[in-house]
Amino acid sequence: xxxxxxxxxxxxxxxxxxxxxxxxxxxxxxxxxxxxxxxxxxxxxxxxxxxxxxxxxxxxxxxxxxxxxxxxxxxxxxxxxxxxxxxxxxxxxxxxxxxxxxxxxxxxxxxxxxxxxxxxxxxxxxxxxxxxxxxxxxxxxxxxxxxxxxxxxxxxxxxxxxxxxxxxxxxxxxxxxxxxxxxxxxxxxxxxxxxxxxxxxxxxxxxxxxxxxxxxxxxxxxxxxxxxxxxxxxxxxxxxxxxxxxxxxxxxxxxxxxxxxxxxxxxxxxxxxxxxxxxxxxxxxxxxxxxxxxxxxxxxxxxxxxxxxxxxxxxxxxxxxxxxxxxxxxxxxxxxxxx
Numbered sequence: 001x002x003x004x005x006x007x008x009x010x011x012x013x014x015x016x017x018x019x020x021x022x023x024x025x026x027x028x029x030x031x032x033x034x035x036x037x038x039x040x041x042x043x044x045x046x047x048x049x050x051x052x053x054x055x056x057x058x059x060x061x062x063x064x065x066x067x068x069x070x071x072x073x074x075x076x077x078x079x080x081x082x083x084x085x086x087x088x089x090x091x092x093x094x095x096x097x098x099x100x101x102x103x104x105x106x107x108x109x110x111x112x113x114x115x116x117x118x119x120x121x122x123x124x125x126x127x128x129x130x131x132x133x134x135x136x137x138x139x140x141x142x143x144x145x146x147x148x149x150x151x152x153x154x155x156x157x158x159x160x161x162x163x164x165x166x167x168x169x170x171x172x173x174x175x176x177x178x179x180x181x182x183x184x185x186x187x188x189x190x191x192x193x194x195x196x197x198x199x200x201x202x203x204x205x206x207x208x209x210x211x212x213x214x215x216x217x218x219x220x221x222x223x224x225x226x227x228x229x230x231x232x233x234x235x236x237x238x239x240x241x242x243x244x245x246x247x248x249x250x251x252x253x254x255x256x257x258x259x260x261x262x263x264x265x266x267x268x269x270x271x272x273x274x275x276x277x278x279x280x281x282x283x284x285x286x287x288x289x290x291x292x293x294x295x296x297x298x299x300x301x302x303x304x305x306x307x308x309x310x311x312x313x314x315x316x317x318x319x320x321x322x323x324x325x326x327x328x329x330x331x332x333x334x335x336x337x338x339x
Contacts, residue, residue, distance in 0.1 A: 001233045004271075004275060005284065005285060005288065006296065007315055008211060008289060008292060009277055010297070011292055012068075012291055012292045015194040015292055015296055016307065017029040018297060018299065019299040020056060022302075023027065023055045023303070024307065025051070025052065025055050030102040030326045032056065033047075035053050035056050037193050039053075056294045061166065062193050062194050063192040063299060064191050064298075065197045066189050066192040066196060066200070066256065066257065066293045066295070067189055067291070067297075067298040068291040068295060069188030069253075069291075070189075070200070070204075070256075070257050070260065072287045072291040073250065074249070074255045074263040074290055075267040075286040075287055075293075076207065076211050076251055076287050077092040077207075077249040077250050077264050077288060078090075078092055078263070078264025078267060078268040078269075078285065079211065079268045080218070080242045080246050081215065082087075082268055082272075083218040083222065083242065084151075084239055084242050084243065085152065086148065086150070086221075088269050088270075088295045088327075090265075091216070091261075091262075091265045092250045093250070093261070093264075094107055094152060094155045094159075096133055096135065096158040097129040097132060097254070098129070098134045098250055098254055098259050099158070099162035100129045100131060100135075100158070101126065101129030101132070101255060101259075102162070102166060102185065102254060103128055103165045103169070104126075104127060104128020105254075106169045106170075106177075106180075107169060108125075108180060109169075109173065109177050109180045110169045110173040110177050119199075122196075122256050124172045124251060125251070126251045126253040127248060128257040130247050130251055131246070132145075132158055132162060132280075133246070136154050139158075140154040146239060146240075152236075160230045176209025179212055182336055183254075184254075184266075185257040185259060185313075186258060186313045186314050187258035187259050187260040187261075187314055188256055188301070188312055188313070189298050189301075190309045192256070195314040196256050200255070201235075203248055203252040204249060204252055204253075206242075206248065207245050208249075210248075211245055211249075211283055212283065214242055214245070214278040215283055216280070217233050218242070218279040220233045221233060221235065221238060221280050222277060232310060242261065250264070259313055260312060260316055260318060261313055261320060262323070263293060263294060263316055263320075265324060266319070266322060266323050267286050267289040267293055271289055280289075280314045294312070294316075298312055
């Protein structure tokens with residue numbers, strides 16, 4: 001566990017430095033460190049390059065910070081969802097938050113809503129994601145309880161509805177609106193700014209704190225609902241809080257980056273295979289792994305094609321799709337079938 005954590009931290013630092021260094025305006029990791037040290041008022045040898053400094057602080061650093069925050073948020077949400085559903089193949093999008101957030105953002109784009117100025121679209125995305133999650137939870141309750149299977153099926157139904165809504169909005173919108181809708185469906189960190197990072201950081205921080213608080217209850221919940229109730233776990237309350245925390249984490253991520261698939265599925269599952277199912281350590285290494293994965297994915301999105309910015313959600317899907325198929329094959333071989 002300690003070795004894995006140390007390795008992830010070192011890899012994350014290296015990936016962050018490389019990501020900040022590489023791009024259309026290339027620089028070196030040493031120059032990145034000097035720029036940060038200079039801005040912090042530390043003594044640094046050599047003159048400052050104003051162009052490099054401005055590019056780093058206005059373009060590169062905000063984007064790197066957003067990748068770290070969103071990757072950590074999506075991976076932590078994946079840990080919670082896999083615990084709630086007691087299934088390592090569960091994904092945060094299953095409760096409808098991603099589809100709902102995309103629907104809210106696209107509605108504000110198509111109808112030209114500007115009640116909060118620049119913040120209207122991300123605010124609509126965040127609120128719609130929360131509403132979709134609460135709708136899934138409310139519709140899946142019966143007799144004061146929420147069954148996991150019912151929650152899953154309700155989430156599928158709500159996701160189908162939001163998908164149809166996105167298609168209808170795409171039909172209604174003009175060419176410019178359709179191009180913006182594509183952003184939300186494919187995901188991108190292009191255009192990230194410091195005010196966006198400042199807006200998302202408190203939400204992600206609160207969500208991660210909530211996830212940490214839930215870890216012991218999630219460990220007990222893994223024993224089964226009856227055993228968890230026997231040792232004093234309020235199973236229904238834990239599920240509600242976990243789903244709300246997932247909605248906060250994923251809603252904040254989708255609000256500014258669009259839908260980025262498979263991070264919440266791939267990272268927690270890989271980490272569980274390495275360190276086991278204990279949710280405290282799993283949350284820590286998954287958060288670090290999610291931040292690392294999205295930092296690398298964003299670096300590739302900016303550099304694979306010269307003078308182009310690939311959708312980051314497309315890259316994560318290219319990796320996550322085959323990985324998910326491998327997981328399904330592995331699960332089938334171990335269980336001897338789907339029953």
